[in-house]
Amino acid sequence: MYSKDGEKYYICDAHIALWDARPENQRNVHGKQFIDCFYDYHRNLSPESELWTYEEYLYQGGDRLMKDLFTDGYVDHAIFQPAYLGEFYERGFGQEEEAAALAQAHPDKLTYNHHFDPRNGEAGLDALRAAAEKYDLKGVKLYTAEWHGDSRGYKLSDPETYRYFEVCRELGIRNIHVHKGPTIRPLDRDAFDVADVDHAATDFTDLNFVVEHVGLPRLEDFCWIATQEPNVYGGLAVAMPFIHTRPRYFAQIIGELLYWIGEDRIFFSSDYALWTPKWLVESFVDFQIPEDMTEYAPLTTAQKKKILGLNAAKVYGLDVPAELQLPDADETTTGPRGADDVAERAQDTNALAGV
């Protein structure tokens, strides 16, 4: 819980990891390239006071995670979204057993989501069933650019993936978090294309599709799909830290999301350990759309409360203390919903200017 200026905020960090990228776990040069890429993101977007050393960055462990999120970071509940990356790391990148054990020790604070890869066929379906029973899964994280033998990616709209979604449905795994990366066959198309999310969301209306880093670098394609599909959500992993170095860009991202998909379908994430939640939560509560960006309505406290935790809490069925709740939000609908707010703001601005 975070409180500021008499307001209290329930915080759900909807995308965290417990990774191990130390050299002994790197399977090849790509393991090093992958964590180096993350570390450059960290160095490029963090405030100087929040920079970690490269060694700290390679591996944190459970104690450090608990401190960064819950002791220092105001987080009430966090959700593991592991990336497997078995072609890059000997024991995988996200540490399944360590993370799941931590979640079992702190069920009020942590949820463990698992992962699957549709290219694993029947054996993968059996493994998913076993994991669902073992961990009582509510969600999975999919990395569509995962390498797998000769293949360097798959689509949510592939028939094999649909078989896995059908099993998710049977097992009560409702939340499908999707991360888009660069390499997907065939390479002739835009590798960040989110069109497959559109197909899957249309065909599986009882599943929620959370597109991580709100489809960046293709924000516009994500917004266009998400505005039409009521079961598509936007996760702010990687988008959040722009609040520090590039606040105007961040304002536009939030402004576009509120316009196209509305305040009920956006999830806060620190993307720990890429960044820590403390400074992101503090910055977001203080954040406001710059006044010269008249195309966007100002952010309200209620919107911030929803984004920081109430939206994810609703989807994951988390217990939110009564004093941190808001009156029940409207049901999600389709189509852009920012137009009225902007018109109101334009009128307000005119009124202020004496027009």
Add this chain to the structure above:
Amino acid sequence: MSIAPLERSAGRSPDQSTDQSTGRSAREDQAFRALDVVMDPELDEPVTDLGFVRSVDVAQTDAGVRVSVHLRLPTSFCSPNFAYLMASDAKDALTSLPWVDTVVVELDDHHDSDLINAGLAADAGYRGTFRHEAERDLDELRATFRRKAHTAAMERCLTDWLRADRDRAEADAGRVRLRDLPASDHTDSLLRRREALGLSLGADDLVLVDAEGRSYAEGEVPMALRRARSTRISVDGNAHFCRGLLRTRYEGSGADQTQRSDGAEPGDHHHLIPLTVKETHR
């Protein structure tokens, strides 16, 4: 091994006079400028402005004059199709120089460096390089990003137009014609993007059109403008993020980048703790 920007092999260049500011000989400079036509399709900017050209070297060999160019990108996992496209365009641009006999273009520190560099050396082409991962050529991908570049340029012009007079409403943007736009960099840029798509440049032409030149019905105008805006935000956001990541990854590379005003923010050049250069030169 640490790398100075635009290193060259001293003493082997056929042209000994060097430019003090760039450290390049006249021919190396010609080779560098020849790369101005090589664009990052997504960011819609030349690789020479983005700092993606790591080194240019011109040497006299037994087989004649050889130009060697190393390219670098903001991350190891930048999209391999874009990486290939830029590297092969660079090879084509250098090969067309009349005094050049052999061209070596290599992409450094990328997850597909070995694959792409081997493909370039063998002139294997895109499909020959990526084999089962490629179905068609990259023409459609290039076309997609030409359309996005036009959309972003159009939105910049119309947002300038809206901001110039607060009485103007989004719905009016559908009636703005090319002659209504002031002389500006944004207008010039829009005209170039229209030309690239084969759209006409008449003074009476509407500004808000799709990639085929079709205008929008009155009720569709605000939505079309909004969609164009989200495209522009993506392009500008990516351009600055990629530039920033390159500066983070390669110390000193900021000196090889030109300023980009669209989407610029004060924090773009924030201080970074100096760090040992992780990347090694292949």
